[in-house]
Amino acid sequence: MGIRVLFFASLADATGIRETNVEASGFPDVGSIFNHFAKEHPGLENYRSSALFALNSDFTPPDAPVRDGDEVAFFPPVSGG
Amino acid sequence: MGIRVLFFASLADATGIRETNVEASGFPDVGSIFNHFAKEHPGLENYRSSALFALNSDFTPPDAPVRDGDEVAFFPPVSGG
Amino acid sequence: MFLLIRDPIDVRSATDKLQRPEDGAVVVFEGVVRNNANGKDVRFLEYDAYESMALRKIEEIGAQAKEKFDIRDIAIIHRLGHMEIGECSIVIVVASAHRGPAFDACRFTIDTVKQVVPIWKKEFYTDGEVWIEGAK
Amino acid sequence: MFLLIRDPIDVRSATDKLQRPEDGAVVVFEGVVRNNANGKDVRFLEYDAYESMALRKIEEIGAQAKEKFDIRDIAIIHRLGHMEIGECSIVIVVASAHRGPAFDACRFTIDTVKQVVPIWKKEFYTDGEVWIEGAK
Numbered sequence: 106m107g108i109r110v111l112f113f114a115s116l117a118d119a120t121g122i123r124e125t126n127v128e129a130s131g132f133p134d135v136g137s138i139f140n141h142f143a144k145e146h147p148g149l150e151n152y153r154s155s156a157l158f159a160l161n162s163d164f165t166p167p168d169a170p171v172r173d174g175d176e177v178a179f180f181p182p183v184s185g186g
Numbered sequence: 187m188g189i190r191v192l193f194f195a196s197l198a199d200a201t202g203i204r205e206t207n208v209e210a211s212g213f214p215d216v217g218s219i220f221n222h223f224a225k226e227h228p229g230l231e232n233y234r235s236s237a238l239f240a241l242n243s244d245f246t247p248p249d250a251p252v253r254d255g256d257e258v259a260f261f262p263p264v265s266g267g
Numbered sequence: 268m269f270l271l272i273r274d275p276i277d278v279r280s281a282t283d284k285l286q287r288p289e290d291g292a293v294v295v296f297e298g299v300v301r302n303n304a305n306g307k308d309v310r311f312l313e314y315d316a317y318e319s320m321a322l323r324k325i326e327e328i329g330a331q332a333k334e335k336f337d338i339r340d341i342a343i344i345h346r347l348g349h350m351e352i353g354e355c356s357i358v359i360v361v362a363s364a365h366r367g368p369a370f371d372a373c374r375f376t377i378d379t380v381k382q383v384v385p386i387w388k389k390e391f392y393t394d395g396e397v398w399i400e401g402a403k
Numbered sequence: 404m405f406l407l408i409r410d411p412i413d414v415r416s417a418t419d420k421l422q423r424p425e426d427g428a429v430v431v432f433e434g435v436v437r438n439n440a441n442g443k444d445v446r447f448l449e450y451d452a453y454e455s456m457a458l459r460k461i462e463e464i465g466a467q468a469k470e471k472f473d474i475r476d477i478a479i480i481h482r483l484g485h486m487e488i489g490e491c492s493i494v495i496v497v498a499s500a501h502r503g504p505a506f507d508a509c510r511f512t513i514d515t516v517k518q519v520v521p522i523w524k525k526e527f528y529t530d531g532e533v534w535i536e537g538a539k
């Protein structure tokens with residue numbers, strides 16, 4: 106199953122990824138998944154301080170634990186409405 | 187020409203008058219016109235303390251002078267909207 | 268756009284007429300005839316007005332709203348005569364670049380209309396009718 | 404009624420669906436695409452969303468509005484995708500017996516939507532495009 110990982114808006118542009126999957130093993134928390142993609146896509150570092158993290162469609166702090174089947178999302182401050 | 191006198195809502199009901207005319211002579215101010223109709227239609231007295239007075243489409247105090255050609259109106263507190 | 272009319276108010280048409288490409292926010296207030304008041308079942312309403320003064324006051328309030336708040340334009344349309352439950356007695360439309368002043372101006376306008384515009388509502392119940400006096 | 408849609412928002416239809424005979428006030432907020440932003444001419448907008456979370460957040464905000472304010476019902480409709488100048492990106496409709504809570508709830512709702520709903524606006528200018536980040 107793995108963990109579904111989503112990027113939106115400028116973070117999708119920075120990674121070139123909208124949606125992907127990672128194996129759950131080796132990722133203790135949401136922040137570790139961000140770190141993984143920031144290493145592969147250095148442009149993502151620019152967004153580290155402003156990015157919002159979501160776990161299963163709810164805002165989450167980076168240290169929230171993740172497990173197989175979770176959906177994790179990274180995105181900039183929202184601008185809808 | 188005279189002075190055009192208008193009554194609205196419950197004050198029209200109390201006097202049975204919607205619109206009439208009075209001679210300008212003998213009416214120094216707006217209040218004296220109200221008094222005149224209150225004498226003819228005693229039911230109007232019930233509205234004396236709450237009634238609003240208008241002179242030429244603007245709110246006015248009772249002691250505002252009137253002259254030939256003016257339009258005077260008497261009505262209860264408004265409830266539009 | 269400041270109107271007293273006797274036919275149903277076309278809210279969409281009023282909004283479409285007011286809106287311009289530089290507007291980012293439109294706030295609309297619709298006052299509608301509700302089926303109860305003061306614990307009584309209302310069957311329908313009638314609105315009477317001192318029309319010349321009412322229109323003048325509505326125009327004054329619209330001008331005040333534009334002066335007090337950073338809005339681009341405002342429409343105030345009040346309907347008069349017989350109205351059924353659910354029908355709209357007043358529509359206020361405010362258009363502006365940003366939402367804050369649009370909300371403030373819309374609320375100021377309906378509050379002020381209810382204080383100073385010579386229009387009166389008569390409520391018809393199953394067992395009688397009453398002129399409503401004074402704003403809520 | 405809480406919706407994310409890709410077609411133009413039919414404001415009148417949303418209002419008609421929401422309104423009930425016991426309502427005396429309807430307050431509508433329309434966010435519209437304006438032709439300028441930050442001193443630049445805007446040609447059109449695109450809205451992207453984390454749709455499942457966005458809908459969930461919109462439903463949560465609607466429930467909060469009903470809990471915090473004495474309103475009867477609320478609709479929040481956000482459009483996604485490409486929008487031209489003058490088109491409506493969001494419509495909030497609040498229906499209640501009295502106007503005060505309807506205004507308060509409508510304003511709370513749009514302010515909160517702009518803070519927490521994962522939707523992003525991209526502005527397209529004559530000389531480029533920019534993701535807008537953060538609410539105003």
